[in-house]
Each structure stands twice: as structure tokens, then as C-alpha cells.
Amino acid sequence: MNDVRILDLKGLTKTYNAGKPNEVAVLRGVDLHVDKGEVVALVAPSGAGKSTLLHIAGLLDTPDAGQVHIGGTDMTGLSDRQRTTVRRTDVGFIYQFHHLLPEFSAQENIVLPQLAAGVPKTQAQNRAIELLRTVGIAARADHRPAALSGGEQQRVAFCRALANKPRLLLADEPTGNLDPETSNQVFASLMDLVRNTGLSALIATHNLELAARMDRIVRLDAGRLSDTASHG
Template sequence: METSPAGTTFSPILQLEGVTRSFRQGEREIVVLKGVDAVLWPGQAVALVGPSGAGKSTLLHITGLLESPTSGRVFLNGRDCATLSEGERTRLRRKEIGFVYQFHQLLPEFSALENVVLPQLILGRARKAAEARALALLSGLGLGERANHRPAELSGGEQQRAAICRGLANSPKLLLADEPTGNLDPHTSEYVFRELIDLIRHQGVAALIATHNLELARRMDRVLQMHEGRLVELAPASVGR
């Protein structure tokens, strides 16, 4: 147990300890992450900022258990992920981690409702319960009447809101988002961002959100900047000033 910044004692959702990641390119070794430390708490929206190529996507992949660090440790809800088998990592990823991407990546042949139902069925939830949760999530983001429309029949903002619902379908502890509003016009981006933050806080999810939009970053609870392979915490109000 640790003490959160707000003074309430509870366990962090995510802990990164000395995470490194390097790649071989011919005879060269390219070091992307040089010892990343971070702690994320329930209900926090944390911005991940930094220039393209700084390692943000690599960090999200490691945090989401899509790849392993070269060294260091990733703890998710108190579990040391390095000790898990590949099957256990897959089950943990499906149950406790949600993903939202810049391009919604909804399955085009399925309706918005079906796209939100599918991750729940994979986890083993009964179809009726999965459909009820999917409809509740979609309705909460103003998509109740659009639930049976396929992605091609939805606007860009509607598609991204459906993707957010899919990311939250299995009630994850951790939500990872990579430029979730980066493909939207400013008005739609503002609406989607507001709804996303409200869901994060209402559901007590710890969220790490990579973004180039510094205005949105300033409005999150915390800001972490990738700098020379490490994370530096910034005061939100100071970002981009």
C-alpha cells in the first residue's frame, strides 16, 4: 500500500520500475527507454507528452503488455507482470487493460453495439449481460440511438466514442490511449475528450493518454514528459507555456 497524492491510502493501478527498452539495428543498439519510473492511481487521467520518436508508443506497448521491457519491472494492480506466462499476460490484458487508438480500429462489418460486445464475449461474459453493458456505455456517450449502425455509418466523433466504449467494455483498471482525439476536428475533439475524462473519473480507471495536444494535456490530472528516454513529471499548468 502507498499513499496517493490526495492523501488517501490505496494501491496504485500501475507501477513502472526502471523500465528500459532497446532494439538492435544491424550492429547498432538503439536505446529508446533508459529507466522509466512511474506510478498511476485510480481515477487519474495522466497525459504522456513528448516529440514523435521519443518513445511514447513503445512505453504504451510495454505498459499494455504487448511487448516486454529489456529490463525493469511492470506491476499491474500489484502483480509483477514479469512473472506471468504468455497466457496469463493475455488474460490480464483482456480483463484489466483497455486500449483506445487514434484511428478507432472498429471492426467494419459489425455494429457499434457488436464492437463493444465482442471483447466481453471473448472474456466469457454472457451475451445478454454483454449487450446490456455495451448499450449502457454507448448511451452514456450519446450513442444509444446509433448503437446498431456500422462504423461507416457513424461520424468520426461517433466512431471514436464507440472505440472508447469498447476500451472500457471489460471494466479495465488501466486505460491506455494513443492520440485518442488526434484524428478529430477541434470541436469534436473537445467533446470526446470531455466525455473520456468524465468516464475515467466516474469509473475509477487509471488512464495514460499519449497526446500532442498540449491544451488537452494541461487539463489532465498529471503530465508526464518523455525526455531522453525517461519520464519527467511536469505541472499541468506549465505545459506549453
């Protein structure tokens, strides 16, 4: 699709409880790439290791073997501080549950990660409103999470993930906690955000209908990955 690979995973292996009777080989030599501007669906049965794969791709976990390249740079051997910097600037995370800070407004939840990255406050506030406007809830900017619907909370979480203009978005069942109608609406908002920013994304989902709306589907099962043809 594009010769610029934003994410390139090579030969990833991960085993829990290694050497013990209850050891579980979660990843068995996984290779996966996401090109610039590409949205890839990661489909897997429960317990197949998709969260582990996403955590390794986002430098929240380390593989037993294999390499993670982000933007063409090998992440192997980075210090904890360097990994934190990459996560803060180059990678955005979305989870099934929004994990918004309850004592802060929607806008403030999006401003905070920008302040942590050194963005001036006024610029961060303007960026937050711009993102909230993109997903259609700018009027709710001053509301705390408890005053927002589930769909609105997740839209705020999307905006927070994109606040620092990352190159790569990693999402783990981002609409899995929503009813089907809300899920479709919220997913459409996410895709608009991704497409409008030219972001690269790896999105784990059980929903095959949502997966079919992405550029490509990869399937993780028994620790191995299979790739399907591109949709677009």
C-alpha cells in the same frame, strides 16, 4: 494522490537493434506510476517512445530490463496466456485510429470483447448500450462504423475499451485523428467515462490543452521521463 498504485513501472529500458550501428535506445530507465482514479497525461515528441512505453505498460511488448506492476502484481515472468488474460480483464486500450470491426454494429463491437471474457450475451448487450448512452450515441447502436462520423467511431472505441471494466486505461493519441472541435468534444466524453467509473488512465497526447485537463503531466524525451506537479 492515492496510496493504491494501479500501474507502477520501474527502471524500464528498451533498445531497438541493440549492438548494431543503427541501435536506438528508446527508454532509458523509466519510472512511472498511476494511482487509483488518477488520469496522467504522457506528452512526448514524435518518435520519443511513448507508444513503446504504452505497449510495455499494457503487456503488448516486453522491456529489456525493468518491471511492470499492475494492481500491485508483478507482471514479470507471466506466460503469454497469463498476459492475454490480464490485457483482457484489467487493461483497456484506445488508439488514434478506432480499429472497429467494419462488419459489426457499434453495439456488437462493444459486445464482442465481453463475450471473449465469458460475459453472457444479454448482459454484454446491456453493458454496451449503457456505455453508448454515457457518450451520447446510444441511438447509433445499430449502425456499422462506415455509417458513423469520425467522432462517433472513436466514442465507440472508447466504449469497447471499457467494456470489460478494466482497472487501467491506456490511450495513444486517442483524439489525434480528429479536427480540433471534434477532438475537444470526444475528449470530454472520454473524461466523463473515466471519471464516472473511477478508472485510472495513462493518455498520450500532443495536445497540451488536453493534457492540462488531466491530473498530472509526465514528459518523455530522449528516453527519460520528467514529472510535473499535479493539477488537482
